[in-house]
Amino acid sequence: MTVVVILSALMLAAGAVLAAVRAERGPSMLDRTIALDVLTSTIVGAVALHAAWTLRFDSVPILVVFALVGFVGSVTIARFAAVEPEGEGRVLTREESDALDAQRRAVEETEGSADDEHHGGPAQGEVTS
Amino acid sequence: MSVLDIVLDVLAAICLLGGSFLALAAGMGLTRFPDLLARMHTATKPQVLGVLLMMLGLGLRLRSGNIIWMLVLVALFQLLTSPVAAHMVARAGYRTGKVDSSALVVDELTRDVEAAERAAQQQRATAEQQGATPEQQGADDEGDAG
DSSP, X not given: OHHHHHHHHHHHHHHHHHHHHHHHHOSSHHHHHHHHHHHHHHHHHHHHHHHXXXXXXXXXXXXXXXXXXXXXXXXXXXXXXXXXXXXXXXXXXXXXXXXXXXXXXXXXXXXXXXXXXXXXXXXXXXXXX | OOHHHHHHHHHXXXXXXXXXXXXXXXXXXXXXXXXXXXXXXXHHHIIIIIHHHHHHHHHHHHOOHHHXXXXXXXXXXXXXXXXXXXHHHHHHHHHTTOSOGGGOSOOHHHHHHHHHHHHHHHHHHHHHHHHHOHHHHHHHHHHHHO
């Protein structure tokens, strides 16, 4: 039994690490959600393995809680990720953030100067910060 | 230790190993597969069969009447909740354009969504037409009734 437990624990740990890698790297929020779902079921497996090893029943209610609550997070994220724009799923570095700010400022300035000729700009009297 | 105990322990060990292997396979699939749907496919393995195997193995190992029901409950909740989560994630992925239609063999959702959009457009056009000429609208209604 000890060999089986060690083998299973190694496989579970490798699966959890790989899922965590995807959760860190995942290009979109949904990829991370899936990776965390897999991590949750890996944790369920790990708790079950622990209970099977020690022959103790106390950790079985934890399994029920995990199985019940595990999907709430992914449903919530999926509900609110529905409006996520393309390529927004990673943390920007400081340079990229500065470049984005400069770009936005440039766009605002050109729109402000061309306001007399073009009528497609922001609405009249709109407050631009 | 009787023969039955040994047999049950061996079965439990096989189930536990199988469940752990599915978790490992899911981890490898998550890191290697290219897009969202493929990753969702690999994520279902430990969520359903993996958890079922783990619960079966744990039940065979513990061999206690009361605890078996709790394990059945775990499997039941997992079977109930993981499709809900997968459905929501896939829906959000489709709506945010993370599904590449050209890579799919069967794509019924795109077809249905396009059909629904066409129908809505047609309805809107008809409504505008009727708004422009109210007399014609009355004639159309009579025609429909007849």
